[in-house]
Amino acid sequence: MNDCLFCKIIAGEIPSKKVYEDELCYAFCDISPLAPTHFLVVPKAHLDSAARITEENAPVVGHIFVVIAKLAGEMGFSDGFRVVTNCGQSAGQTVHHLHFHVLAGKELGSFH
Ligand code: AMP
Ligand code: ZN
Numbered sequence: 142m143n144d145c146l147f148c149k150i151i152a153g154e155i156p157s158k159k160v161y162e163d164e165l166c167y168a169f170c171d172i173s174p175l176a177p178t179h180f181l182v183v184p185k186a187h188l189d190s191a192a193r194i195t196e197e198n199a200p201v202v203g204h205i206f207v208v209i210a211k212l213a214g215e216m217g218f219s220d221g222f223r224v225v226t227n228c229g230q231s232a233g234q235t236v237h238h239l240h241f242h243v244l245a246g247k248e249l250g251s252f253h
Contacts (some may be wrong), residue, residue, distance in 0.1 A: 190228045190237060
């Protein structure tokens with residue numbers, strides 16, 4: 142996807158503050174953090190949103206959650222953390238490359 146902001150970040154064409162990288166995913170700090178710790182984890186292969194997850198591409202989503210659990214342990218999120226993905230316009234998705242927000246470091250409040 143030529144015109145995708147997160148594809149450009151993954152390719153290093155737009156700078157980002159890297160948190161983690163492997164062959165399947167890339168994690169970087171959110172530019173407008175909503176918590177003391179706020180980073181995004183994205184699959185390197187472009188996928189528009191969670192609505193595009195299929196049996197075929199689902200393994201990368203599982204992998205991303207393994208990575209998030211590992212990073213949470215390393216970063217010492219002892220008070221807990223939140224993982225969020227906004228999917229589509231009414232959910233407020235602004236970048237159309239699947240991404241998981243990881244938030245921690247403050248009282249996050251109830252979501253429901
Ligand atoms: P969403 O609204 O769920 O699509 O989330 C998109 C997120 O990307 C927002 O939290 C933005 O702050 C973040 N964002 C936008 N541009 C950048 C950028 N260049 N580097 C890091 N994060 C970004
Ligand atoms: Zn993309």
